[in-house]
Amino acid sequence: MSLFGKRKGKKKDSPLQEQPPSMMDGEYGTTPQNHQQQQQQHANGSASSAAATGAAAEGDMNKARPKFQFHCQLAQGSPTGIISGFTNVKELYLKISECYGIDVKMILFCTLNTHKVDMNKLLGGQIALDDFIFAHVKGQAKEIEVSKAEDALGLTITDNGDGYAFIKRIKPGSIMDKIDLICEGDHIEKINNKEVNNCRHYTVAKMLKDIKKGETFTIRLVEPMKNSLSYIGPPSSKRRGAPNLGTGKATIRLRANGSASMENEFDKAEQSAIKKIDELIENYLGVADGVLAQSIWEIGKSKDNPSQFALEVDNNFSEFGFSDEIVFDIWGAIGDAKSGRLAAQDEAIEFNEQF
Numbered sequence: 001m002s003l004f005g006k007r008k009g010k011k012k013d014s015p016l017q018e019q020p021p022s023m024m025d026g027e028y029g030t031t032p033q034n035h036q037q038q039q040q041q042h043a044n045g046s047a048s049s050a051a052a053t054g055a056a057a058e059g060d061m062n063k064a065r066p067k068f069q070f071h072c073q074l075a076q077g078s079p080t081g082i083i084s085g086f087t088n089v090k091e092l093y094l095k096i097s098e099c100y101g102i103d104v105k106m107i108l109f110c111t112l113n114t115h116k117v118d119m120n121k122l123l124g125g126q127i128a129l130d131d132f133i134f135a136h137v138k139g140q141a142k143e144i145e146v147s148k149a150e151d152a153l154g155l156t157i158t159d160n161g162d163g164y165a166f167i168k169r170i171k172p173g174s175i176m177d178k179i180d181l182i183c184e185g186d187h188i189e190k191i192n193n194k195e196v197n198n199c200r201h202y203t204v205a206k207m208l209k210d211i212k213k214g215e216t217f218t219i220r221l222v223e224p225m226k227n228s229l230s231y232i233g234p235p236s237s238k239r240r241g242a243p244n245l246g247t248g249k250a251t252i253r254l255r256a257n258g259s260a261s262m263e264n265e266f267d268k269a270e271q272s273a274i275k276k277i278d279e280l281i282e283n284y285l286g287v288a289d290g291v292l293a294q295s296i297w298e299i300g301k302s303k304d305n306p307s308q309f310a311l312e313v314d315n316n317f318s319e320f321g322f323s324d325e326i327v328f329d330i331w332g333a334i335g336d337a338k339s340g341r342l343a344a345q346d347e348a349i350e351f352n353e354q355f
Contacts, residue, residue, distance in 0.1 A: 068129065069082050069083070069084040070082070070083045070084070070127065070131065070132070070133050071083075071132050071133070072096060072099065072132070072133040072134070072135065073115065073132075073133075073134055073135070074100060074134070074135050074137060075111070075115040075116075075117075075134040075135060075136045075224065075225070075227065076115075076136075076137065076139075076224075076225040076226060076227050077227060078100060081096075081099040081100065083095045083096060083099060083133065088161075089123070089161035089162060090161065090162050092110070092123075093110075093135075093160075093162055096110075096133075096135045100135075102137065104162075106137045106138050107135050107136070107137055107160075107162075108136050108137060108138060108160060108164055108185075108187050108222070108224055109122060109123070109136055109160040109166065109185075109224075110123040110133050110134060110135050110136065110160075111123065111133075111134045111136065112127065112128075112131045112133060112134070113131060113132050113134075114134065115134045115227060117136065117183075117184060117185035117224055119158075119168045119169060119184050119185065122158070124290040124291050124294070125290065125291035125294050125295075126294075136185070136224040136225070137224065138187070138222050138224070138225065139222065139223045139224050139225035139226060140222070140223050140225075141189070141220065141221070141223075142181055142186075142220070142223065143190075143218060143219070143220045143221075144179060144181055144182060144218070144219055144220075144221065145216060145217075145218050146175065146176070146179065146216065146217055146218070146219055147175075147214075147215075147216045148175065148211050148212070148213055148214065148215050148216070148217065149175060149213070149214070150174075150175055150213065152171075152174065152175075153174060153175050153176050153208055154170055154171035154173075154174020154175055154177055155169070155170060155205075155208065155286065156168045156169035156170075156171075156287065156288045157188070157201045157202075157208075157286060157287050158201050158287060158288040158289055159200055159201040159204075159289075163197055163198040163199075164187050164197065165187070165188050165196060165199060165203075165204040166185060166186060166187040166188060167182070167183070167184050167185065167186045167188065167221075168184065168288045169184060169282075169288065170182065170183075170184055181221075182219075182221065183223060185224050186221040186222065186223050186224075187221060187223075187224075188204055188219065188220075188221060189220045189221065190218075190219070190220035191207050191208065191217065191218075191220075192217050193218065194207075200319075201287040201288075201289060202285055202287050202319070202320055205286040205287050209286060269337050269338075269340060270297065270301075270337070272337055273297050273301075273333060273334060273336075273337030274290065274293045274294050274297050275293075276333040276336075276337070277293040277296050277297055277330055277333055278290055278292075278293035280326060280329050280330055281293060281326070281330075284322075284323070284325075284326045285320065285326075292317070292320075295316070295317075296317070296330060299312045299313065300330070300331065300334035301334065301337075301338065306328065306331045309327070309331050310324075310331075313327055313330075
């Protein structure tokens with residue numbers, strides 16, 4: 001018995017099969033003049049069909065773009081703009097540049113719900129529906145000579161997803177912490193006169209790590225533009241005509257492949273896992289990348305054994321050159337998160353900090 005049911009075949013007495021070729025529609029039985037007319041009609045119909053298909057595809061593409069709207073300001077002070085129609089970070093920067101009439105290459109990074117250079121509020125792979133976006137643009141450039149007196153400089157590097165690496169954290173008491181001109185949020189533009197724009201964070205971190213102890217190097221940084229107003233921030237939700245932007249429980253997930261989707265916010269266990277993975281990557285590579293940590297978590301949560309997980313990590317993130325040691329530690333963090341141990345540890349730490 002067929003899974004698809006009884007299929008209908010051609011009727012043996014079909015009149016179409018009994019007709020001679022001269023009576024059938026198409027090329028057979030036509031005069032040269034009729035044949036030429038039919039070809040022209042077919043060509044015109046094909047062109048119209050192609051145009052309609054193209055228009056439909058363009059319409060589908062526009063429909064696929066998210067209709068969510070976000071309030072935005074330049075962090076140094078500006079009127080509030082409305083940003084929409086982006087599916088990834090690069091498109092977001094372009095929309096902001098169009099809104100304020102600035103070069104897109106001026107944008108260093110964005111923070112959420114604060115105009116301050118707060119590295120804990122960096123825009124990553126998710127935006128909550130009620131998040132307010134602040135764009136930080138290039139300010140003063142500075143060139144500093146640094147003597148690498150220790151093996152580690154004490155920097156954690158991240159990037160903005162569009163070719164700019166910058167300092168996310170400075171370890172207290174480190175070489176870089178002792179230099180007042182070097183600050184969190186500074187964009188790394190050159191190392192020893194070599195431009196590092198369009199380099200990922202791990203490439204910049206490796207360049208700094210490869211500088212030998214005892215050597216002196218020059219680093220050129222660009223700091224975010226300073227605030228020009230005494231107070232900048234999201235307008236009050238009580239303002240007249242304020243849109244209802246949501247509760248923040250649902251978020252817009254931005255991905256590198258250009259797709260975007262609305263998904264529920266990560267629960268506490270997932271947030272703990274992503275945070276732990278980010279910390280492990282920072283400890284091993286000297287880079288911070290919440291989007292990378294999130295992607296690794298999404299791979300790991302569906303895997304049953306470390307071999308499957310390691311293979312997927314190698315296939316998706318070979319450019320990072322993750323060692324077996326870090327992959328093993330990340331798998332351990334994922335296992336702790338799945339079992340609930342990681343979230344319990346975080347809750348215990350939070351409880352202890354309150355007293």
